[in-house]
Ligand SMILES: Nc1ncnc2c1ncn2[C@@H]1O[C@H](COP(=O)(O)OP(=O)(O)OP(=O)(O)O)[C@@H](O)[C@H]1O
């Protein structure tokens with residue numbers, strides 16, 4: 001990629017607002033990421049968009065996995081998520097931040113249609129996975145491709161091995177034997193960063209592991225079925241700082257192969273692990289951009305207040 005092949009576009013608005021700079025290399029100009037609240041008004045921010053040829057030059061980390069288009073979720077009359085559009089890319093960690101009750105979990109649970117299991121939930125808009133409308137996909141298949149981890153680790157009351165093998169055994173009619181499963185289980189435990197701690201006894205009960213180990217075991221269980229996207233809903237909130245650091249390290253290592261969305265109340269954690277950040281407030285996606293932009297140069301006043309810790 002030669003930067004000299006780029007077209008540079010500088011727009012200056014009448015109000016003296018700083019320029020929007022876009023560099024386009026062999027591609028179409030994408031919509032600039034803007035705060036939804038400002039989408040219909042004058043631009044009030046600097047934005048940079050880079051489009052790189054989606055051919056061999058494109059690094060894996062820019063690949064789009066999921067696209068959320070105008071997602072709305074209501075529970076009875078309560079609007080939990082309002083007209084949210086966002087992308088989930090492999091090679092990136094997307095952190096969703098925002099005060100309690102702003103719709104982070106609801107957005108996350110929409111990505112694998114878990115929210116549809118709530119009888120009062122009404123969902124609108126479209127969610128695409130690899131270009132396919134998730135509403136046209138089989139729910140079980142979708143949930144294998146889009147795995148989810150919760151705040152409290154929830155290993156099954158069985159051995160470490162059987163926990164990780166669980167999803168593989170559920171697949172298809174012919175149950176694979178232990179020999180067949182072993183390399184996949186070991187690989188998943190290695191990728192989840194827990195192999196060294198459990199390798200001596202995989203028949204050990206999962207419930208006897210520490211909270212941090214249980215959470216990494218649950219990551220291994222999700223990874224074993226080869227998901228494309230991993231959804232993590234406050235995965236470290238019940239863990240001590242050391243376990244948290246190990247899980248954060250695991251997240252960063254996994255992002256080269258998997259798209260990760262993490263909901264967190266811990267802003268330092270979002271800064272440490274995220275590439276993109278979405279700030280939600282009362283169901284709106286107020287701001288969505290790179291971690292540097294959202295934390296160092298937030299566009300919306302609400303984001304500014306939140307990342308400064310003025311409310312939460
Ligand atoms: N099953 C449900 N039935 C009714 N209302 C719900 C349900 N789940 C969520 N809500 C409502 O939707 C809104 C968003 O909730 P959600 O759990 O998505 O927020 P959140 O940002 O994850 O909050 P927290 O940070 O506290 O986990 C809240 O007002 C909540 O009360």
Ligand SMILES: [Mg+2]
Pocket residue numbers: 104105106233263
């Ligand atoms: Mg939540």
